[in-house]
Structure formats: C-alpha cells, structure tokens
Amino acid sequence: MEYNRPEPIQLIHKLRADRSLTKDEWIALIANRTPDLAEYLFSLAREERELYYGRDIYIRGLIEFTNYCRNDCLYCGIRKSNPHAVRYRLTPDAVLSCCRTGYELGFRTFVLQGGEDGYYTDDKLAPLIRHIKELYPDCAITLSVGERSYDSYRLLFDAGADRYLLRHETYNAGHYSRLHPPSLTAAARQKCLWDLRSIGYQVGTGFMVGSPYQTPEHLAEDMLFIKELNPQMVGIGPFISHRRTPFADKESGTLELTLFMLALLRLMLPKVLLPATTALGTIDPCGRELGILAGANVVMPNLSPTEVRKDYLLYDNKICTGDEAAECVSSLKERIESIGCRIVTARGDSLNY
Numbered sequence: 001m002e003y004n005r006p007e008p009i010q011l012i013h014k015l016r017a018d019r020s021l022t023k024d025e026w027i028a029l030i031a032n033r034t035p036d037l038a039e040y041l042f043s044l045a046r047e048e049r050e051l052y053y054g055r056d057i058y059i060r061g062l063i064e065f066t067n068y069c070r071n072d073c074l075y076c077g078i079r080k081s082n083p084h085a086v087r088y089r090l091t092p093d094a095v096l097s098c099c100r101t102g103y104e105l106g107f108r109t110f111v112l113q114g115g116e117d118g119y120y121t122d123d124k125l126a127p128l129i130r131h132i133k134e135l136y137p138d139c140a141i142t143l144s145v146g147e148r149s150y151d152s153y154r155l156l157f158d159a160g161a162d163r164y165l166l167r168h169e170t171y172n173a174g175h176y177s178r179l180h181p182p183s184l185t186a187a188a189r190q191k192c193l194w195d196l197r198s199i200g201y202q203v204g205t206g207f208m209v210g211s212p213y214q215t216p217e218h219l220a221e222d223m224l225f226i227k228e229l230n231p232q233m234v235g236i237g238p239f240i241s242h243r244r245t246p247f248a249d250k251e252s253g254t255l256e257l258t259l260f261m262l263a264l265l266r267l268m269l270p271k272v273l274l275p276a277t278t279a280l281g282t283i284d285p286c287g288r289e290l291g292i293l294a295g296a297n298v299v300m301p302n303l304s305p306t307e308v309r310k311d312y313l314l315y316d317n318k319i320c321t322g323d324e325a326a327e328c329v330s331s332l333k334e335r336i337e338s339i340g341c342r343i344v345t346a347r348g349d350s351l352n353y
C-alpha cells in the first residue's frame with residue numbers, strides 16, 4: 001500500500017493547529033522547505049506574534065562581563081585553548097556602570113553574559129545581582145554564565161536573578177559530542193535546564209543552525225526537546241566559524257534556514273520570546289529585521305564598554321560597533337519602525353508558561 005505523505009504546507013497547518021509535529025514530520029518539513037513555503041510560514045509567524053505581543057519589540061541590554069572560560073567548545077572563539085583571545089573581566093563596578101548607561105537609554109532588562117569563568121564564584125556574583133536589583137528594582141536580570149550546580153543556580157535566583165539563558169546547542173548526544181570536548185555532555189546540559197526551570201527562572205534555551213555535522217534529524221530532535229522543556233525564550237542563530245578554532249574551515253549556517261527555524265518556533269510556541277540574534281545580524285546586514293519579519297520579537301544590543309566589545313568574539317566578524325551597540329538605540333528604533341514594529345521600554349516578560 002502506498003503511503004500518502006503529507007505536503008509540507010499541510011504540515012505547517014498541522015503545526016499551527018496542534019502546536020507540535022512528530023519527529024518524522026519535522027524532518028519532512030525542514031528537508032522539503034521551499035522559498036514560497038517559507039514566505040507563507042513567515043506570514044503565519046507574524047500573525048501569531050501579533051496575537052500575543054502586538055508589534056512590540058523588546059530590547060535587552062547585553063553586558064558581556066568576562067570572556068575567560070574554562071571550557072573548550074570546538075566552535076567558540078573564546079575557548080580556553082585559543083591563546084590569541086585577548087582576555088578581559090569587568091569589575092562589579094564596571095558592570096554597574098553599564099547598567100546605569102543602559103537604564104538611561106531605556107533598557108529594563110540586563111543580560112549578564114560570560115564564559116564559565118572560575119573567578120566569578122557565587123560569592124562574587126550574588127552580591128552583584130543584589131546590588132543591581134537594589135538600584136533598579138523595576139528591571140529584570142538575566143544570567144548567561146553556563147553550567148553551574150543546582151545550589152549555585154538556586155543561590156543566584158534567591159539573590160534576585162529572574163531569567164537564565166543556556167542554549168542546549170543540540171539535543172542529540174552524538175552530535176553534541178562532536179561539537180564539545182569529552183568533559184561536556186548533552187545530558188549534563190539538559191539537566192541544567194531542567195534545574196533552572198524547577199527553581200523558577202524564566203528560562204531561555206536554543207541551538208545553532210547549520211553547526212558542523214548537523215542534519216534535519218538533529219533539528220527535529222531540537223524542536224521536540226524545546227516543546228517538552230517549554231521555555232520562556234528560545235535563542236537561535238546561524239553557526240559562524242571562528243578562524244582560531246578547530247572548526248575554522250567549516251561552512252557557516254545560512255540565513256535562510258535560520259529564519260525558517262525561527263518561524264517554526266513561533267508556530268510551535270506562539271507565546272515564546274524569540275530574539276533576532278547578533279549572529280543573524282552578522283551573516284546579513286538586514287538579518288535582524290528579517291528575523292523580526294519571521295516572527296522574532298526581541299533584540300539584544302550590546303551595553304558592554306566599547307573597548308572590550310571586540311574581544312568577546314565567539315565567531316569571526318561579529319558585529320559590535322554599529323546599530324547593535326546600545327548607544328545606537330535610536331537608529332535601531334528607526335530600523336525596527338521601518339518594518340512596521342516598535343521598540344518598547346519594558347521588562348518584557350514572557351507570556352509562555
């Protein structure tokens with residue numbers, strides 16, 4: 001008997017109706033995408049976003065406060081084995097000064113992002129979080145400082161951290177092991193995410209699109225995992241190679257597939273927060289606008305001190321001095337308005353619970 005395969009467009013309709021697909025259906029949809037199908041998908045993704053968030057785009061002030069890292073992820077420009085990385089670590093006072101600037105510019109979320117830097121123990125991070133909260137009680141604090149113990153996550157939450165970003169990178173354990181050193185495992189990564197959820201953080205996860213060795217099956221597994229985790233935010237961006245890493249010669253991910261995955265995420269979790277990431281803006285000058293047109297609703301301009309921005313180089317050619325800089329928020333506003341949306345000054349909590 002001949003099996004009647006659903007057309008990709010039917011799968012999109014099924015996704016919109018059920019908010020989920022089977023693994024085989026995800027694979028079929030991703031593998032058989034076409035430009036026309038993508039345009040249609042983007043229009044549905046915009047409708048879904050507007051249903052819950054209107055045309056509001058939330059901004060987050062990104063403070064990259066340390067680029068020291070004990071890990072050696074094969075794709076990362078600040079991996080510990082890159083002796084060419086110029087290392088820096090902001091003092092707590094410098095972080096507070098970034099927050100002050102950000103607050104004046106209209107930011108109501110500060111994202112403290114760093115490598116897994118042994119210097120920033122709980123004893124140093126918790127007081128910093130408390131201090132920021134005292135000064136800016138109307139702001140949310142997001143942490144993005146990698147894998148830590150349950151107790152550490154708990155302590156930082158109790159100190160006032162509201163949200164935590166930890167990309168799972170790829171769900172598939174075999175694929176994960178080809179992107180990371182043996183000391184890091186997919187299972188440990190995923191456990192951290194479940195810990196963060198159980199503590200009560202608003203959790204963000206995500207993955208690289210087009211990372212080396214990635215297949216549509218891996219992406220299907222990522223979608224199934226995200227559906228199960230049901231996070232408040234999902235950050236995805238194209239893999240972009242860095243010349244001082246073992247993946248220097250690997251091809252970068254594409255804008256096209258990243259936008260397609262973004263729109264699928266919007267249909268699967270319509271209330272989730274979806275950033276148009278810096279990596280998207282790096283592979284295409286209009287990448288972030290295109291991300292918003294595919295259903296994204298968050299941008300994260302850089303609030304780090306100008307002199308260190310060039311050193312937080314996770315991948316080559318990362319944009320760091322143009323409109324993605326927080327000082328250029330007015331020009332960012334114009335760009336967002338040119339595509340019919342508007343930047344808002346608000347904490348911008350996720351509606352996805």
Ligand code: SF4
Pocket residue numbers: 069070071072073076077078079080114115116146
């Ligand atoms: S990806 Fe994160 S954990 Fe891995 S080396 Fe880079 S900064 Fe460190």
